Amino acid sequence: xxxxxxxxxxxxxxxxxxxxxxxxxxxxxxxxxxxxxxxxxxxxxxxxxxxxxxxxxxxxxxxxxxxxxxxxxxxxxxxxxxxxxxxxxxxxxxxxxxxxxxxxxxxxxxxxxxxxxxxxxxxxxxxxxxxxxxxxxxxxxxxxxxxxxxxxxxxxxxxxxxxxxxxxxxxxxxxxxxxxxxxxxxxxxxxxxxxxxxxxxxxxxxxxxxxxxxxxxxxxxxxxxxxxxxxxxxxxxxxxxxxxxxxxxxxxxxxxxxxxxxxxxxxxxxxxxxxxxxxxxxxxxxxxxxxxxxxxxxxxxxxxxxxxxxxxxxxxxxxxxxxxxxxxxxxxxxxxxxxxxxxxxxxxxxxxxxxxxxxxxxxxxxxxxxxxxxxxxxxxxxxxxxxxxxxxxxxxxxxxxxxxxxxxxxxxxxxxxxxxxxxxxxxxxxxxxxxxxxxxxxxxxxxxxxxxxxxxxxxxxxxxxxxxxxxxxxxxxxxxxxxxxx
Amino acid sequence: xxxxxxxxxxxxxxxxxxxxxxxxxxxxxxxxxxxxxxxxxxxxxxxxxxxxxxxxxxxxxxxxxxxxxxxxxxxxxxxxxxxxxxxxxxxxxxxxxxxxxxxxxxxxxxxxxxxxxxxxxxxxxxxxxxxxxxxxxxxxxxxxxxxxxxxxxxxxxxxxxxxxxxxxxxxxxxxxxxxxxxxxxxxxxxxxxxxxxxxxxxxxxxxxxxxxxxxxxxxxxxxxxxxxxxxxxxxxxxxxxxxxxxxxxxxxxxxxxxxxxxxxxxxxxxxxxxxxxxxxxxxxxxxxxxxxxxxxxxxxxxxxxxxxxxxxxxxxxxxxxxxxxxxxxxxxxxxxxxxxxxxxxxxxxxxxxxxxxxxxxxxxxxxxxxxxxxxxxxxxxxxxxxxxxxxxxxxxxxxxxxxxxxxxxxxxxxxxxxxxxxxxxxxxxxxxxxxxxxxxxxxxxxxxxxxxxxxxxxxxxxx
Numbered sequence: 001x002x003x004x005x006x007x008x009x010x011x012x013x014x015x016x017x018x019x020x021x022x023x024x025x026x027x028x029x030x031x032x033x034x035x036x037x038x039x040x041x042x043x044x045x046x047x048x049x050x051x052x053x054x055x056x057x058x059x060x061x062x063x064x065x066x067x068x069x070x071x072x073x074x075x076x077x078x079x080x081x082x083x084x085x086x087x088x089x090x091x092x093x094x095x096x097x098x099x100x101x102x103x104x105x106x107x108x109x110x111x112x113x114x115x116x117x118x119x120x121x122x123x124x125x126x127x128x129x130x131x132x133x134x135x136x137x138x139x140x141x142x143x144x145x146x147x148x149x150x151x152x153x154x155x156x157x158x159x160x161x162x163x164x165x166x167x168x169x170x171x172x173x174x175x176x177x178x179x180x181x182x183x184x185x186x187x188x189x190x191x192x193x194x195x196x197x198x199x200x201x202x203x204x205x206x207x208x209x210x211x212x213x214x215x216x217x218x219x220x221x222x223x224x225x226x227x228x229x230x231x232x233x234x235x236x237x238x239x240x241x242x243x244x245x246x247x248x249x250x251x252x253x254x255x256x257x258x259x260x261x262x263x264x265x266x267x268x269x270x271x272x273x274x275x276x277x278x279x280x281x282x283x284x285x286x287x288x289x290x291x292x293x294x295x296x297x298x299x300x301x302x303x304x305x306x307x308x309x310x311x312x313x314x315x316x317x318x319x320x321x322x323x324x325x326x327x328x329x330x331x332x333x334x335x336x337x338x339x340x341x342x343x344x345x346x347x348x349x350x351x352x353x354x355x356x357x358x359x360x361x362x363x364x365x366x367x368x369x370x371x372x373x374x375x376x377x378x379x380x381x382x383x384x385x386x387x388x389x390x391x392x393x394x395x396x397x398x399x400x401x402x403x404x405x406x407x408x409x410x411x412x413x414x415x416x417x418x419x420x421x422x423x424x425x426x427x428x429x430x431x432x433x434x435x436x437x438x439x440x441x442x443x444x445x446x447x448x449x450x451x452x453x454x455x456x457x458x459x460x461x462x463x464x465x466x467x468x469x470x471x472x473x474x475x476x477x478x479x480x481x482x483x484x485x486x
Numbered sequence: 487x488x489x490x491x492x493x494x495x496x497x498x499x500x501x502x503x504x505x506x507x508x509x510x511x512x513x514x515x516x517x518x519x520x521x522x523x524x525x526x527x528x529x530x531x532x533x534x535x536x537x538x539x540x541x542x543x544x545x546x547x548x549x550x551x552x553x554x555x556x557x558x559x560x561x562x563x564x565x566x567x568x569x570x571x572x573x574x575x576x577x578x579x580x581x582x583x584x585x586x587x588x589x590x591x592x593x594x595x596x597x598x599x600x601x602x603x604x605x606x607x608x609x610x611x612x613x614x615x616x617x618x619x620x621x622x623x624x625x626x627x628x629x630x631x632x633x634x635x636x637x638x639x640x641x642x643x644x645x646x647x648x649x650x651x652x653x654x655x656x657x658x659x660x661x662x663x664x665x666x667x668x669x670x671x672x673x674x675x676x677x678x679x680x681x682x683x684x685x686x687x688x689x690x691x692x693x694x695x696x697x698x699x700x701x702x703x704x705x706x707x708x709x710x711x712x713x714x715x716x717x718x719x720x721x722x723x724x725x726x727x728x729x730x731x732x733x734x735x736x737x738x739x740x741x742x743x744x745x746x747x748x749x750x751x752x753x754x755x756x757x758x759x760x761x762x763x764x765x766x767x768x769x770x771x772x773x774x775x776x777x778x779x780x781x782x783x784x785x786x787x788x789x790x791x792x793x794x795x796x797x798x799x800x801x802x803x804x805x806x807x808x809x810x811x812x813x814x815x816x817x818x819x820x821x822x823x824x825x826x827x828x829x830x831x832x833x834x835x836x837x838x839x840x841x842x843x844x845x846x847x848x849x850x851x852x853x854x855x856x857x858x859x860x861x862x863x864x865x866x867x868x869x870x871x872x873x874x875x876x877x878x879x880x881x882x883x884x885x886x887x888x889x890x891x892x893x894x895x896x897x898x899x900x901x902x903x904x905x906x907x908x909x910x911x912x913x914x915x916x917x918x919x920x921x922x923x924x925x926x927x928x929x930x931x932x933x934x935x936x937x938x939x940x941x942x943x944x945x946x947x948x949x
Contacts, residue, residue: 052583052805053689054590054689055687058725096805096806097801278860281724283725
């Protein structure tokens, strides 16, 4: 059952272009640091500033990550791909051209499966190519400042076919793409820091129509939420334009975060406008089977595989498995905890992790180590601590990393299940509650609950409730029996 | 030892020998060269680097006094002003780079300095290496020291003139479509454009990077080989270099090729035709099999060169916006049109015309011109390779005529025909003076040593 979101009988046809900054230590074509957030122009050199006579070197790690992205997205890797130059004049681009791959991209023909409302969708990946980032212009008080720290940092551009039919689908696609790249270790994919940027191509057509309408490209979208808003706005705008008899012009538009609208920037560039030429200074990238095998061997386990492992092998609920796979750090933490836990305590590990650890992990607060989580879960499963004590131990071990059982003993958090000990506490409780005792002897067995409560109070909740119940019952049964004998 | 004895002796191995032997100081040689450079009437230099020359000469003298031998001790070097020199402005003879002082040396230059060369100045050239008369410089024209009424050639005009006038012992030019071989030919000097990828281009300001090479200009074949043997070799900064080439033999032996093709295009002057005929006769008398040969696709080779070099130039010159290396008044930049105007002031007419040609090749009819030129270049390379299956060396004129007056043959489109093949195909080619003109020898990629040997043979038998 597919859900088509339409407006006045028109549906949107959507493709996206996603730019992703690769997680390399240095830039693509020089040895400057690619670190985010340093003071402006701290990480520049004659090469990335495009000074006359300088020549690009080639960051092999960038090629490896771009190829890994292709493999994670089911692409074919070109055995030979080359670099080209894309020309445009703008102060963020000191060479006057960007080194990119136009004629022969590194990866082609992939696809990504994603879920919308429980049903699976597929979007085709047309191409992935490697290129360099531009600098950043900052406008302040009518003056423009240039920061070239990002200039020359390695990017991949992922281009999809126009395979999405609603804002919901586009959002789910980008989220799935983000998670795939995150788990494959390709990028940190932070939309707010610009390490994942999304342009969207959208056209509309009457439902049932096969041919594509004229499309607009929306730029400047830096959250998944904005992506959805921009698409919905365009669906309405383009449909209304058509219904009022106007033609949609092929143009580049900018999304405004303030009011959720889009506005025209310029006519859409054609390849001709960029005057693509071959980059003569870089040799072709050659990729063979061994290279691919090496990447596959070192590829981290993707979230998709982890989710099916958690549900099929560990018996977790799918929703829980997905929560655990919200980030590679989360999944890795969980895997470490699980690897140290016996099979019977895995579900406890999962529920304690999701309930107690993950929220803190997300806020980057300190958490108990995976080892402690598995220890605490085992104590709970063996009946040595209560659920409340387990939560308390998780908090304490996040600060004091000591074995959970020692800590539980030290803090007196272990459950008391020794019958002799508990019967002592029952005697104490009986002595301290004459009224309840009197009620019981009058046949009000309900009052035994008060004695049980008193025992729990004496033991700060540590006494195993079932044993307490049994011991209290045993105590009064004995009394009654003795009474009968007399 | 007197300075005159050194200056009148052309051979750099002799000069290096006496400097290494302490018979004369690098400082003394360099002072004389600097004085001559400053007195030069041919416009050979854009910048005379007195300070850098003296400190380099003193370093050489100090090294020698410490017992170190340098292969090119005290050899005075003039460097084309499109080759980057740290701390010395590098203008490409253009207003666009009038105030550009690089913080880095070109690798090839750096190696020569490390070998003991003393840099006396940056030489004049046609702007951005586009031109063949030495008349298109922001800093004035270059004249031919052999006859100041005539052109020194171009674009490496000052590099040829400075060596021809014996101001510098050797010089570096660059060759994208004959820019070193042609002025060397017109100034009776030797210049080899080696196999593409033999010498690092790092630090050579780009004109058309798929064809650019740094080339030495020298008086003799042996000097030329010595300079290349110092400059060549792997440089991790230039990824377009070839790693599979034999090293250059710095002392080439005189040796004739077994089979040679002789190519004489139409329109050559009698002196030029005579020189090539004489040279090929000399080869065949000595045992080479010589026969007439035709270079492939002569009707469009120059067009292909013009299209591709202009397209690459458009790309490489895109970075010169007039705001970075020029003294433009930036406060006047208010919008895109004023920025455009400032950029317009960067370049001379020839450069602008080539940029316009490059833009047209990339725009008109879906960039058909560019794409066709890329394909035809491959075709020319394949057919040239086939020619070298048959001939070890092809002998032809360097230029169609000997040096001439400025602007005398301005509108001749096919002037570069002989020269562009080596750049389009990456093959080595050397120009060597012979019988009152210059002849060019070209061989298959990697056959640089065979060319030096054949050139040495011609040089030894030049009367």
